[in-house]
Amino acid sequence: MTETHATTQYPPGRYGRRREPQPRRRWLVACLAALALVAAGAIVWRLFQQYGPQEYEPQVQRFYDVTDDGISVDFVVRKDADTEATCRVRARSASGEEVGLAEVDVPKGAEPVVSYRLATSDRPVTVEVPACGPLRSR
Structure with missing residues (x-):
């Protein structure tokens, strides 16, 4: 028995036009x-x-001496040693409400530790330093 290889021929027009690759x-x-x-x-x-990395990067070291009308905080600001800064310090109550806010000036020097007593309208449970920037004249 011999094998034959047939090529498939489609009837013209039946399957449409074949596209070239x-x-x-x-x-x-x-x-x-x-x-x-x-x-x-x-x-x-x-x-x-x-x-x-930001030009001014604050970091809270600790907070202590929590009373019904205030909280003390120590924080560090990473910045150029020859620049001064102003930082916003904020305290919050247990409900998350802001109970104290202040702007604190940071002197020149390589990462000075700043201690600040923030007065509050209610008992705070935490304090944060959300932002610092160039020294603002008041």
Whole structure:
């Protein structure tokens, strides 16, 4: 028995027109990849500027001497040694309500520890230093 290899012939017009294979467009893939890299780089740069190291970075060391009308806090501000800063100090009650707020000046020096007594309108349970910036003249 002999084997014959037959080629499949489709009746003309029955299955539509067969398309020829398209050549690959490597330049299009390369351009899209480059565009994606540029977009990712722009996003990374924007996020770094927004959430990266800040010029003034406060950190609460401890709070103590909690009474119904005040709280004491020690905090450090990471900044250039030859600059002064103003920091906002805020106390909150057990319900989360803000019960005390003050702006505290931080002197020149490499990471000085600032001690401050914040007056409050109710008993505080915590204190925070949410923001610092350049010294504001009052």
